[in-house]
Amino acid sequence: MFQNMNGKKTKKQVCLIKQKFICNHCEQAFKHDSIMELDHIVPKSCGGGEQSTNLQVLHRHCHDIKTRDDGRYHARHETWIRSIASW
Numbered sequence: 001m002f003q004n005m006n007g008k009k010t011k012k013q014v015c016l017i018k019q020k021f022i023c024n025h026c027e028q029a030f031k032h033d034s035i036m037e038l039d040h041i042v043p044k045s046c047g048g049g050e051q052s053t054n055l056q057v058l059h060r061h062c063h064d065i066k067t068r069d070d071g072r073y074h075a076r077h078e079t080w081i082r083s084i085a086s087w
């Protein structure tokens, strides 16, 4: 179940095992019918990379909430960058 054809785990599977099948956002265990999505902890738009330390698995609805919050963070960050530029 947790192996590809070539015997290598996918990033999502590695994260799931690391998280002990718990969603990092709502801290509820994933169920067999949960929709799970791979999330970049630091969004790529904020310079986050593809390394496993920057990846986590979230429920789709939790991912939606986080993405919205990331957007807010990003907007604040942009404002801050602009304010530095005017120093």
Ligand SMILES: [Zn+2]
Pocket (backbone or CB within 6 Å): 023, 024, 025, 026, 027, 028, 058, 059, 062
């Ligand atoms: Zn969740």
